[in-house]
Amino acid sequence: MIIDFHSHILPGIDDGSKDLGTSLEMLKISKEQGIDYMVATPHFHATRISISHFLEAREEAYKCVSEHRKSDMPKLIPGAEVAYFEGISEAEGIEKLTVGNTGLLLLEMPFGQWNQPMVSEVERLIEERHIQIMLAHLERYLFVSGNRKYMRRVMELPLYVQINAGSLKEWRKSKRLVKMFKKQQAHLLGSDCHGVHYRPQDLAEGRQILQKKAGREVLNNIDSLGAKLLSINGEQQ
Numbered sequence: 001m002i003i004d005f006h007s008h009i010l011p012g013i014d015d016g017s018k019d020l021g022t023s024l025e026m027l028k029i030s031k032e033q034g035i036d037y038m039v040a041t042p043h044f045h046a047t048r049i050s051i052s053h054f055l056e057a058r059e060e061a062y063k064c065v066s067e068h069r070k071s072d073m074p075k076l077i078p079g080a081e082v083a084y085f086e087g088i089s090e091a092e093g094i095e096k097l098t099v100g101n102t103g104l105l106l107l108e109m110p111f112g113q114w115n116q117p118m119v120s121e122v123e124r125l126i127e128e129r130h131i132q133i134m135l136a137h138l139e140r141y142l143f144v145s146g147n148r149k150y151m152r153r154v155m156e157l158p159l160y161v162q163i164n165a166g167s168l169k170e171w172r173k174s175k176r177l178v179k180m181f182k183k184q185q186a187h188l189l190g191s192d193c194h195g196v197h198y199r200p201q202d203l204a205e206g207r208q209i210l211q212k213k214a215g216r217e218v219l220n221n222i223d224s225l226g227a228k229l230l231s232i233n234g235e236q237q
C-alpha cells in the first residue's frame, strides 16, 4: 500500500493545484507511480483563515475532485498542513484539522529559529490534546544553525517524522535521510507535490532511491506504518 502523506492536490485552496484539471492530472501521474492513497494537505495558517472557513473550502475542493476522480486513481484522504503558531496547543478545534478520522496532524514548524516554548507546545499537543503529530518535511530544518538542540528535543517526543521524497535526490541531504529512515528517526514519505510542472509528483523516484540505499525493508516499514495509521488493511476501501 503506497501512501503519499503530503500533497497540495486540492484545487484553488492554496499555492498547490490551480484548478480541477491540474488536480486530475496530478492524480493520473500519481496513479502511474503506483500510489494508492494521497493525503490532501492544503496549507492552514491560523492568521489567515479560521478553522471552520478552512474546512468549508477544503470540503468543497475535496468534493469537486472526488466527483471527477476515476475509480482506478489514488484515493484521497482530507487533511491539512498546519503551520505552527503560538497557542496552537490550546487552539479550539485544532483536532478537526487531522487526517481523515485518524487523529494524525501534519505540523509545519517555523522556518526560523526554534525555541523551548515551541517544543513545549508540540509536547502539549501530544500529551494533553492527544493528537498524533507528523512533522512535515523535517529535512528542511536539519541544516538551520542554532536549531539543533530544539530539533533533538522535538524528535525525542513520541511523534512521526515525514520526509519529502524529492529531498532524497539532493546529495547534501540524501545520506543523512537514508540514515534517519534506517534508524527509524524518520517514518513517513510525502511528495509535497504542488502541480504538474512545478513541484510535481516524485514519490516513486524518492522511494527508488531509498530502496537502493536503505533496502526494501525500510520501504516496507514505511508502507506498513502508513497503512496502520490510516487504518487500511491491504484492501482497497
Ligand SMILES: [Fe+2]
Residues within 6 Å of the ligand: 006, 008, 081, 192
Ligand atoms: Fe507542503
